[in-house]
Amino acid sequence: MNAAIEVTEENFEAEVIRAEQPVLVEFTTGWAFPSMMLDGVLEEIAIESDSLKVVRVKLDHNPNLGLWYGIRCIPTVLCFVDGEERIGIFGTASKEAILAQLLPVITSRPQTAPDSVLWA
Numbered sequence: 720m721n722a723a724i725e726v727t728e729e730n731f732e733a734e735v736i737r738a739e740q741p742v743l744v745e746f747t748t749g750w751a752f753p754s755m756m757l758d759g760v761l762e763e764i765a766i767e768s769d770s771l772k773v774v775r776v777k778l779d780h781n782p783n784l785g786l787w788y789g790i791r792c793i794p795t796v797l798c799f800v801d802g803e804e805r806i807g808i809f810g811t812a813s814k815e816a817i818l819a820q821l822l823p824v825i826t827s828r829p830q831t832a833p834d835s836v837l838w839a
Contacts (some may be wrong), residue, residue, distance in 0.1 A: 741798060764814060796817070
């Protein structure tokens with residue numbers, strides 16, 4: 720149960736690629752209206768999720784990450800599992816739509832405890 724954190728080019732590998740749990744990465748500007756709309760949704764997911772890390776990359780300050788992942792739409796949300804990009808969500812989406820897309824990827828990972836909860 721954590722809030723979304725900001726990730727930079729310097730710590731992207733440590734925070735996303737080498738993360739032990741799935742990571743939801745929002746590529747954003749921080750000032751565009753569609754990005755601001757999605758920020759609240761992702762913040763809710765970050766706070767409610769026990770098995771998902773949510774991070775934010777501000778492309779104005781980290782343009783190389785946008786180039787590396789071919790970001791062409793703001794906002795773009797990518798889900799990384801075991802360091803690999805698995806799901807892409809482009810533009811704004813509701814919390815329910817995001818969770819519906821994430822559920823198959825996250826539930827296919829082995830749980831550490833039999834009574835683990837996906838969403839708090």
